[in-house]
Amino acid sequence: MSTAADFTVRRARLEDAAQVASLLAELGYPDNSIDDVRLRLATWAQETAGVVLVAEGGGQVVGAVAVAAIPYLERGGRSGRIVALVVAAGRRGQGIGRRLVEAAEEAAGDLGCVTMEVTSARSRTESHPFYRNLGYQEWSDRSARYLKNLPPRA
Ligand SMILES: CC(C)(COP(=O)(O)OP(=O)(O)OC[C@H]1O[C@@H](n2cnc3c(N)ncnc32)[C@H](O)[C@@H]1OP(=O)(O)O)[C@@H](O)C(=O)NCCC(=O)NCCS
Numbered sequence: 001m002s003t004a005a006d007f008t009v010r011r012a013r014l015e016d017a018a019q020v021a022s023l024l025a026e027l028g029y030p031d032n033s034i035d036d037v038r039l040r041l042a043t044w045a046q047e048t049a050g051v052v053l054v055a056e057g058g059g060q061v062v063g064a065v066a067v068a069a070i071p072y073l074e075r076g077g078r079s080g081r082i083v084a085l086v087v088a089a090g091r092r093g094q095g096i097g098r099r100l101v102e103a104a105e106e107a108a109g110d111l112g113c114v115t116m117e118v119t120s121a122r123s124r125t126e127s128h129p130f131y132r133n134l135g136y137q138e139w140s141d142r143s144a145r146y147l148k149n150l151p152p153r154a
Contacts, residue, residue: 007057007096009103012064014041016054019061027086049078051107055087055096063087063096067104069111080108082118085127092126101134119145 012020017038024032044052044066055063066083082104087097105116118136120127132138 007055007062007091007099009053009055009099012041012044012052012054014038014045016061016064017041020052020054020064023061023064023086023088024084026089027084049111050083051104053100053103053107055100057091057096060088062091063100065100065104067108067116069108069113071112072114075114077114078108078112080105080111080113080116082116085118097130098134 018034020041021032021034021037024030024037041052044050047068049070050066050068052064052066054061054065063086065085068081068083069078070081071078082101085097085100085104087100108116116136117139118131120131128138
């Protein structure tokens with residue numbers, strides 16, 4: 001999809017599952033088995049309104065981002081939502097996160113998105129300056145986030 005000095009951004013493949021699982025553990029989700037992640041990558045591969053991209057460098061998956069395109073009702077177009085973003089701890093600060101977000105924006109634009117959004121825990125101190133640096137404006141004083149867990153289905 002795109003190349004920089006020492007990494008390439010491309011669509012995730014099922015065989016990336018083990019390395020994506022490690023990245024998700026770094027993101028704070030250590031309980032995903034490789035099979036879980038492989039199944040989810042298979043689901044995303046069928047998804048027509050979203051994509052998982054990875055950054056590959058030196059034969060390793062060193063970053064991942066997922067983006068979903070949600071249609072607006074109150075206006076035209078869709079909103080792109082970054083679902084997860086992580087760069088391997090040893091490869092941060094090298095432009096990989098920026099390139100993953102740029103590639104996610106490009107993919108979202110291809111899916112008809114006119115805006116992008118992301119939520120990020122207050123505890124993720126490094127991500128907030130990162131997003132601001134990439135042109136994202138903090139919106140939380142205008143829009144609260146509400147979340148409810150739904151009961152599991154059999
Ligand atoms: C946030 C994260 C994805 C950034 O990835 P990265 O590869 O280190 O970021 P980049 O090197 O591409 O940085 C892009 C720009 O943001 C800036 N930036 C990155 N981290 C920053 C920080 N902590 N403070 C200030 N600026 C920062 C960089 O200086 C760079 O600016 P430039 O392009 O103008 O020189 C990475 O730190 C990470 O995976 N963190 C843990 C998981 C996480 O918080 N994910 C977000 C969940 S919503």
